[in-house]
Amino acid sequence: MRLRSFLTHLAALWLASAGASAQTATAPTITTQPAAVTAIVGGNATFSVVAAGTAPLAYQWLKGDATVAGGTAASLTLTNLTSADAAEYRVRVTNTAGSVNSSTARLTVNAAPVAGAPTITTQPTAVTATVGGNATFSVVAAGTAPLAYQWLKGETTLPAGTAASLTLTNLATGDAGAYRVRVTNTAGSVTSSSANLTVNAAPVAGTKPAITTQPVSKSVATGASHTFSATASGTAPLTYAWYKEGRLVASGSNADLVLAAVAPSDGGTYRLVVSNSAGSAVSESATLTVTAASGGGSGSGGSGGGSTPGSGSNPATTAPAITTQPAAVTASSGTKVTFSVVATGTAPLRYRWYKDGREIERAESATYELSSARVDSAGLYSVRVSNSAGSITSAPAALTVNGAATITTPPATQVVNSGTDATFTVAATGTDLTYAWKFNGRTTNPGVLSEGIYTVTISARGSSAAAASAARLSVTTDARLVNIATRGQVGEGDDVLISGFVTRGATDKKILVRAVGPTLGTAFGVTGALAAPRLTLSSTGRGGGVLKTNA
Numbered sequence: 037m038r039l040r041s042f043l044t045h046l047a048a049l050w051l052a053s054a055g056a057s058a059q060t061a062t063a064p065t066i067t068t069q070p071a072a073v074t075a076i077v078g079g080n081a082t083f084s085v086v087a088a089g090t091a092p093l094a095y096q097w098l099k100g101d102a103t104v105a106g107g108t109a110a111s112l113t114l115t116n117l118t119s120a121d122a123a124e125y126r127v128r129v130t131n132t133a134g135s136v137n138s139s140t141a142r143l144t145v146n147a148a149p150v151a152g153a154p155t156i157t158t159q160p161t162a163v164t165a166t167v168g169g170n171a172t173f174s175v176v177a178a179g180t181a182p183l184a185y186q187w188l189k190g191e192t193t194l195p196a197g198t199a200a201s202l203t204l205t206n207l208a209t210g211d212a213g214a215y216r217v218r219v220t221n222t223a224g225s226v227t228s229s230s231a232n233l234t235v236n237a238a239p240v241a242g243t244k245p246a247i248t249t250q251p252v253s254k255s256v257a258t259g260a261s262h263t264f265s266a267t268a269s270g271t272a273p274l275t276y277a278w279y280k281e282g283r284l285v286a287s288g289s290n291a292d293l294v295l296a297a298v299a300p301s302d303g304g305t306y307r308l309v310v311s312n313s314a315g316s317a318v319s320e321s322a323t324l325t326v327t328a329a330s331g332g333g334s335g336s337g338g339s340g341g342g343s344t345p346g347s348g349s350n351p352a353t354t355a356p357a358i359t360t361q362p363a364a365v366t367a368s369s370g371t372k373v374t375f376s377v378v379a380t381g382t383a384p385l386r387y388r389w390y391k392d393g394r395e396i397e398r399a400e401s402a403t404y405e406l407s408s409a410r411v412d413s414a415g416l417y418s419v420r421v422s423n424s425a426g427s428i429t430s431a432p433a434a435l436t437v438n439g440a441a442t443i444t445t446p447p448a449t450q451v452v453n454s455g456t457d458a459t460f461t462v463a464a465t466g467t468d469l470t471y472a473w474k475f476n477g478r479t480t481n482p483g484v485l486s487e488g489i490y491t492v493t494i495s496a497r498g499s500s501a502a503a504a505s506a507a508r509l510s511v512t513t514d515a516r517l518v519n520i521a522t523r524g525q526v527g528e529g530d531d532v533l534i535s536g537f538v539t540r541g542a543t544d545k546k547i548l549v550r551a552v553g554p555t556l557g558t559a560f561g562v563t564g565a566l567a568a569p570r571l572t573l574s575s576t577g578r579g580g581g582v583l584k585t586n587a
Contacts, residue, residue, distance in 0.1 A: 063134035064089035070127065070141040071467065072214075072229040074159070075117055076148050084111040084468070085138050087129045094130045099123045117145050142214060142230040153224035154179035160217065160231035162465045164444050165207055167238045174201040175228050177219040184220045189213050207235050244315035245270035249357045250428045251308060251322035256298050258329045264293040266319055268310040277309045279512060300326045309451060309512055316451045318510045320429040355426035356381035362417060362433035366446070369439040373406040373413070377430055379421040388420045392477065392489045392506065411437050414504035416449075416489055432508055441466030441494045441502035449507045458485060458509055466496040466503075487511045526566060549573055 068086035075081045087093055087110070097107030100123055104112065107127075114121055124140040147153075158176035165171045177183055177200070187197025190213055194202065197217070204211055214230040249267040256262045268274060268291065277287040281304050286293050291310075295302055303326040308319040360378035367373045379385055379402070389399035392415045396404070406413055416432035436446045445463035452458045462471070472495070476488040489508050496502035526533045554567055572585040 061090040061131065061133035062088075064093055064129040064131055064136045066129065066136055066138050068469065068471075069139045070125065072142045072144070072231075074144040074146065074156070074227070074229040076146050077117055077119060078148060079117050080113060080115045081117060081121070081143055081145075082111055082113045083125050083127070083141055083143075085127050085129070086110070087136070089129070089131050090133060092131065095127055096130070097125060097127045099125055114143070117143075119145050119147075121145055140214075142216070144216070144227045144229055146226045147224060150223055152180035152221070154183055154219040154221055154226045156219065156226055156228050159229050160215065161442060162232045162234070162444065164234040164236065164463070166236050167207055167209060169207050170203060170205045171207060171211075171233055171235075172201055172203045173215050173217070173231055173233075175217050175219070176200070177226070179219070179221050179226075180223055182221065186218045186220070187215060188218065189215055204233070209235050209237075211235055242271035242312065242314040243269070245274055245310040245312055245317040246361065247308070247310065247317050247319045247431055248359070248361070250320045250430075251306060252355050252426045252428055253323040253325075254426070255325040255327055257327050258298060258300060260298055260329075261294070261296045262298055262324065263295070264306055264308075264322060264324075266291055266308050266310075268308075268317060270310065270312050270317070271314055273312065275311045277311070277512075279307050279309065280304050282512065295324070298324070298326055302326060307512075317431075318451050318512070320431075353382040353423065353425040354380075356385055356421040356423055356428045358421065358428055358430050361431045362419060364434045364436075366436040366438065366443070367409050369411055369437055370408050373409045373435060374403060375405075375417050375419070375433055375435075376403040377419045377421065378402070379428070381421070381423050382425060384423065386422045388422075390418050390420070391415050392491075393418075406435075409435070409437050411439050411493065411502065411504045413437055414493075415491060415506045416508055434506055436505035437503060439502045440496040441469055443494065443503045443505050446505040447490065447492060447507040449509075451510045451512060452485070453512055456485070460490050460492070460507060460509075462492050462494070462505060464494050464503060466494070468496060469502070470495045485509075485511055526569070547573075 064087050066085060067088050068084075070083040070085050073081045073083065083097070085095070087095075095108055095110055097104040097112040104125075110127075112125065112127070122143055122145040124142050126140045127138045129136050129138070154177050156175060156177050158174075160173040160175050163171045163173065173187070175185070177185075185198055185200055187194045187202045196202075200217075202215065202217070212233050212235040214232055216228045216230045218225055218227045245268045247266060247268050249265070251264045251266045254262060264278065266276075268276075273289065274291075275287065275289065276291045278285050278293040285306075291308075293306065293308075303324050305321045305323050307321050310317050310319075356379050358377060358379050360376075362375045362377050365373050365375065375389070377387070385402075387399075387401055389396045389404040402419075404417065404419070414435050414437045416434055418430050418432045420427055420429045422428075432449070434446060434449070436443050441464050443462060443464045445461075447460040447462050450458055450460075460473070472493045474491045474493070475486065477491070487510055489506055491506040492504065494503040549571055554565065554569075570586060573583045
């Protein structure tokens with residue numbers, strides 16, 4: 037096949053695969069579910085939902101399976117409540133691409149309080165647990181003693197649920213559901229709002245990788261060898277992939293990257309990605325600086341009459357290594373938070389703590405303490421440990437701070453491949469919650485896949501900042517050209533075989549070009565195979581010309 041015909045055919049295939057597709061409508065999805073409400077006879081109650089999807093979105097609220105007259109907006113307000121209004125409510129959201137039903141939210145309508153009757157001051161909150169684990173619901177109530185408690189799952193009373201707290205042990209998936217408690221005394225009774233128990237399957241056997249010893253930056257003379265090393269924990273087998281400036285340079289079961297006879301083009305920033313069946317972890321970046329080779333002179337020496345022969349060298353120093361990484365912390369607003377690190381290496385070791393990549397003033401010990409955490413204290417905390425032999429930065433540890441809202445599932449740090457999508461999610465409990473995401477401290481969404489720190493601040497009714505957490509997004513690329521093969525009849529003059537490829541970037545590339553003509557004859561009996569094929573590699577850029585030949 038002629039080169040022109042081949043390239044034309046290839047371009048046609050690319051255009052066919054890259055052709056723009058028609059825009060399609062997106063079906064609705066519920067981003068914020070309606071929450072349970074407790075009110076009193078004669079009072080009001082409001083349910084609300086937040087949905088996404090192609091506009092326009094239509095809403096229809098239901099009480100049980102019956103539609104609610106007038107309930108055609110994202111919020112449903114019921115006024116002048118009676119006991120008959122108590123029920124499970126949900127909403128159906130519809131557009132031209134489909135529909136979706138929200139989860140149900142219970143409306144509890146209590147009698148107007150009388151003197152001494154029970155009142156609930158702290159409602160039970162939702163719980164998420166795993167199969168085989170435990171879950172505890174609790175309530176705080178006031179009123180004339182003695183108070184009697186009866187817990188219910190749905191409409192079923194729980195014989196053992198007769199205290200202010202309810203603990204369920206050795207959970208099964210059938211334990212999931214809505215739990216509430218009825219509090220009674222001689223003056224009356226009151227029922228709490230419902231709190232959902234979510235029971236997830238036990239986590240997949242295996243532990244995600246964690247980088248326990250980070251690679252260290254180094255300066256190396258041209259021609260010398262250098263090995264980048266790192267260690268990681270996690271369920272075996274672990275796969276190690278080393279990247280230079282975002283491009284894969286080595287992958288396999290060896291945690292070390294060996295660079296023999298270092299050249300100036302080897303200089304740059306390296307990073308390790310460790311993977312197993314449970315996930316992946318990304319190391320801190322390590323920079324290789326390539327310096328000019330030594331001139332090989334005699335070195336320094338003194339002529340003083342009192343000197344004693346000998347090298348006079350100092351013992352070798354050891355660069356820092358982190359043996360215990362800082363751990364993630366979830367705390368309540370106003371409480372004390374402590375991060376700590378354990379490192380080895382030649383003393384003295386120097387410590388410098390960072391929040392979201394920014395240096396923290398006067399944070400220069402192995403332990404960093406926040407005496408009273410605020411919601412805006414949430415973020416990713418790391419520490420750099422250094423000595424005269426080098427430095428190392430810990431893995432980031434997330435601080436989640438809860439206030440008027442409680443984050444039950446914080447966003448997770450992710451490592452994704454370039455060209456894919458990344459989605460951060462958070463789950464929280466509270467009343468009338470709104471969510472605000474920031475990228476590297478800015479409210480602007482980058483719009484494209486971008487490395488950095490993503491922070492979510494959750495606001496609840498009556499509180500401007502009720503909870504916050506953060507996660508890091510790292511982007512890698514393992515897309516690379518590994519092989520080009522072409523086959524054709526080779527002759528002389530105008531019948532030579534011409535094939536081409538394109539490389540890009542500012543750094544040198546290592547390319548192996550070979551012909552298998554002799555093998556075709558000796559191994560496969562192909563007649564006319566070339567016994568000594570001549571290969572010539574030419575460049576069409578940088579002035580053109582022959583780059584290499586085996587002639």
